[in-house]
Amino acid sequence: SAVISQKPSRDICQRGTSLTIQCQVDSQVTMMFWYRQQPGQSLTLIATANQGSEATYESGFVIDKFPISRPNLTFSTLTVSNMSPEDSSIYLCSVPQGRRYNEQFFGPGTRLTVL
Amino acid sequence: RKEVEQDPGPFNVPEGATVAFNCTYSNSASQSFFWYRQDCRKEPKLLMSVYSSGNEDGRFTAQLNRASQYISLLIRDSKLSDSATYLCVVNVREYGNKLVFGAGTILRVKS
Numbered sequence: 001s002a003v004i005s006q007k008p009s010r011d012i013c014q015r016g017t018s019l020t021i022q023c024q025v026d027s028q029v030t031m032m033f034w035y036r037q038q039p040g041q042s043l044t045l046i047a048t049a050n051q052g053s054e055a056t057y058e059s060g061f062v063i064d065k066f067p068i069s070r071p072n073l074t075f076s077t078l079t080v081s082n083m084s085p086e087d088s089s090i091y092l093c094s095v096p097q098g099r100r101y102n103e104q105f106f107g108p109g110t111r112l113t114v115l
Numbered sequence: 116r117k118e119v120e121q122d123p124g125p126f127n128v129p130e131g132a133t134v135a136f137n138c139t140y141s142n143s144a145s146q147s148f149f150w151y152r153q154d155c156r157k158e159p160k161l162l163m164s165v166y167s168s169g170n171e172d173g174r175f176t177a178q179l180n181r182a183s184q185y186i187s188l189l190i191r192d193s194k195l196s197d198s199a200t201y202l203c204v205v206n207v208r209e210y211g212n213k214l215v216f217g218a219g220t221i222l223r224v225k226s
Contacts, residue, residue, distance in 0.1 A: 031212060042202060042216040043159065058213075092158055102147045102206045104214055106158040 002027050004107035012113045020079045021110045023093035028073035037090040049076045083114045118215045125221035132193045136220045138186040138203030147206035150188045152199045193224045
């Protein structure tokens, strides 16, 4: 399976600031996904990052709050803008691996705490 | 109603026990099914894809019942290292590659 890394692994940020999270994959992939896992909750998809086109956002998530870049087939960034304590979560990127069953593999996550 | 529902547990079992987790999904257009395992403060890791005919991988057996929209995971001869949260995950055809996650079932295996 692909090797996925994320930076930073964790951060503590002040309210009103922004943080950009990087996701790097060791192989080329068409789609990359960004998820959020709030404390004690399961994963929720934020958006799908497609190379060469705008990201596709899920209901409840907007580009102004979570801008995404996808400059090439191995890299993506997610920015959490104008942060509030409610944005404290783990943010994970994932990539599809299986052709038949749509398996996804996850990066190690970025643990964000907003004060 | 949640799209994917699981009993949150926790399931507290002794080493060597057999434990079963159940999961129901609401969208009949669901096409792919998975069990992921998530350890504390770690990312989810794929445990098994669930095939229509059911499948087994060592101590783990997964089954799918499309008519009842129900997925199960059976763990035999539980080990301490099996302690984790088990996530039931569904892919819905109309959503493209979107995965929908259940809230997870906590398993604690004790000596």
